[in-house]
Amino acid sequence: MRKSNxxxxxxxxVLVLGALVIRLVVYPAATKVPSDLDVLAEMTGTAIVLDQNAMA
Known part of the structure; x- marks a missing residue:
């Protein structure tokens, strides 16, 4: 074989092995799933909203 081959x-x-390492080691370690998805977020303050009358 030639050196370029x-x-x-x-x-x-190297690329295939790197992809396997990422898929089998890094991805499962980096995935974080919250234990409770039923969360209610309450927000306070003011908001600037689009005025429908100004658009007409």
């Missing part, structure tokens, strides 16, 4: 095969193998 060996380099391409080696870089392809």
């Amino acid at each position: 060996v380099a391409l095969v080696a870089s392809g193998a």
Whole structure:
């Protein structure tokens, strides 16, 4: 094999192994799921909303 073919095969193998590591190790460790999804958010303050009369 030529040196360029060996380099391409080696870089392809590194990319495939890196993808496997990310998929099997990094992704499960980085995924965080909240234990309680039933949450009510209460907000206070003022809001600037679109005035429908000003658009006409």
